[in-house]
Amino acid sequence: MEDLKHSDPEVYAAIQQEVERQNDGVELIASENFVSRAVLEAMGTALTNKYAEGLPGKRYYGGCRFVDEVEDLARSRARELFDCDWVNVQPHSGASANAAIYLTILQPGDTFLGLDLAHGGHLTHGSPVNFSGLLYNAEYYGVEQEGPLAGRIDMERVREKALQVQPKMISIGASAYPRDFDYEAFRAIADEVGALLWMDMAHTAGLIAAGELNNPMKHAHVVSTTTHKTLRGPRGGMILIGDDFENPFGKVAPKSGRVKRMSELLDSAVFPGMQGGPLMHVIAAKAVAFKEALNEEFQDYSRQTILNASAMADAFMDRGYHLVSDGTDNHLMLIDLRNKGITGKQAEAALGRAEITVNKNMVPNDDKSPFVTSGIRIGTPAMTTRGFEPANFVQVVEMMDRVLTNPDDESVTLAVRGEVKELCDQFPLYDFVLP
Numbered sequence: 470m471e472d473l474k475h476s477d478p479e480v481y482a483a484i485q486q487e488v489e490r491q492n493d494g495v496e497l498i499a500s501e502n503f504v505s506r507a508v509l510e511a512m513g514t515a516l517t518n519k520y521a522e523g524l525p526g527k528r529y530y531g532g533c534r535f536v537d538e539v540e541d542l543a544r545s546r547a548r549e550l551f552d553c554d555w556v557n558v559q560p561h562s563g564a565s566a567n568a569a570i571y572l573t574i575l576q577p578g579d580t581f582l583g584l585d586l587a588h589g590g591h592l593t594h595g596s597p598v599n600f601s602g603l604l605y606n607a608e609y610y611g612v613e614q615e616g617p618l619a620g621r622i623d624m625e626r627v628r629e630k631a632l633q634v635q636p637k638m639i640s641i642g643a644s645a646y647p648r649d650f651d652y653e654a655f656r657a658i659a660d661e662v663g664a665l666l667w668m669d670m671a672h673t674a675g676l677i678a679a680g681e682l683n684n685p686m687k688h689a690h691v692v693s694t695t696t697h698k699t700l701r702g703p704r705g706g707m708i709l710i711g712d713d714f715e716n717p718f719g720k721v722a723p724k725s726g727r728v729k730r731m732s733e734l735l736d737s738a739v740f741p742g743m744q745g746g747p748l749m750h751v752i753a754a755k756a757v758a759f760k761e762a763l764n765e766e767f768q769d770y771s772r773q774t775i776l777n778a779s780a781m782a783d784a785f786m787d788r789g790y791h792l793v794s795d796g797t798d799n800h801l802m803l804i805d806l807r808n809k810g811i812t813g814k815q816a817e818a819a820l821g822r823a824e825i826t827v828n829k830n831m832v833p834n835d836d837k838s839p840f841v842t843s844g845i846r847i848g849t850p851a852m853t854t855r856g857f858e859p860a861n862f863v864q865v866v867e868m869m870d871r872v873l874t875n876p877d878d879e880s881v882t883l884a885v886r887g888e889v890k891e892l893c894d895q896f897p898l899y900d901f902v903l904p
């Protein structure tokens with residue numbers, strides 16, 4: 470980055486410090502990961518200069534022959550990765566992908582049914598401060614408070630709720646749900662009430678691609694995802710369809726009168742519905758990440774991510790921590806800190822001082838505000854990329870326990886910070902931090 474170093478030393482310095490921070494800390498934010506240098510390189514290219522509204526072969530701008538090649542590579546690799554009929558790789562983010570799905574399936578005011586944000590759902594699944602809750606009528610299902618299914622979704626309750634509110638769309642997917650989903654049961658409910666089923670696999674896409682979790686592709690009518698979480702690509706989104714079908718709203722092509730495919734409606738919802746020009750440099754990086762994800766090494770990585778999460782969950786429970794649903798099936802866990810006398814906000818801050826990065830998170834039936842919370846969310850994708858194995862994660866749990874039981878003791882924080890640095894030095898991330 471010699472040019473940047475000279476032309477803009479302030480931005481350059483901030484970037485260097487951020488890379489250093491990433492190198493020197495234990496990153497446990499469940500939605501984050503570390504991309505390869507190849508992905509970084511693809512993103513930092515002249516493809517950012519190119520306008521390419523439309524789709525490969527059908528652009529509204531000239532000069533698109535090479536970016537067409539790039540987008541076609543991204544699309545065919547994504548189809549292979551998820552064994553699906555159709556994909557659109559243009560959404561700028563997970564939230565943009567989701568917006569295109571709402572625009573396609575619902576009219577303002579229509580009812581849909583999604584997972585409660587306070588029970589692990591995402592803002593774009595009906596939060597009152599998000600377009601999804603502002604423009605549409607959001608109804609929720611949640612997780613059980615007690616009994617054998619505590620912390621888990623009870624499909625019988627989802628069915629009851631669906632029969633009661635008669636949604637036009639049912640959404641699955643979460644940001645803080647440590648268990649897998651029963652897609653067949655969701656589809657049966659959707660069929661029973663005449664709803665379309667949408668799965669948002671933003672968090673788990675990589676684990677699904679690697680075959681480590683149930684695959685929604687043949688059950689959900691439409692699937693959305695981010696590309697930067699367990700999938701380990703650049704920041705971005707995409708939409709997929711397992712088996713494409715005629716759109717159920719009767720929308721026809723203007724000249725031929727042919728009923729359009731669902732995929733065609735979604736393509737139009739992304740552009741011109743939601744977005745202008747696609748980010749071709751990011752789409753190039755998506756193509757690179759998808760190629761990486763097709764490798765056997767990525768399957769090993771995904772399996773290791775889950776093994777590590779399960780080792781970490783056991784280590785926390787051994788130390789008396791309460792995990793929502795008593796464990797995890799995937800890459801993340803949700804710790805309810807109420808029996809430990811510390812809030813999520815305090816925990817996040819204390820761990821942060823020791824260079825262990827987590828995020829505070831609401832737990833089901835939380836009595837604290839979203840700014841304080843009673844829990845923290847922890848994930849293994851990022852540190853697994855750095856090479857951590859179960860023993861390393863158990864060591865991290867031991868360090869976290871020391872900090873969480875002495876959150877105001879500066880000497881504990883300092884000691885742990887030293888151990889964190891030592892541990893991270895054994896697993897170098899990027900080697901381009903300049904002195």
Ligand SMILES: *Cc1c(COP(=O)(O)O)cnc(C)c1O
Pocket residue numbers: 500561562563564565567590591593642643644669670671672695705706
């Ligand atoms: C992260 C996430 C998103 C949003 O992704 P952005 O790229 O941040 O917009 C959407 N849905 C779910 C379930 C997520 O976890």
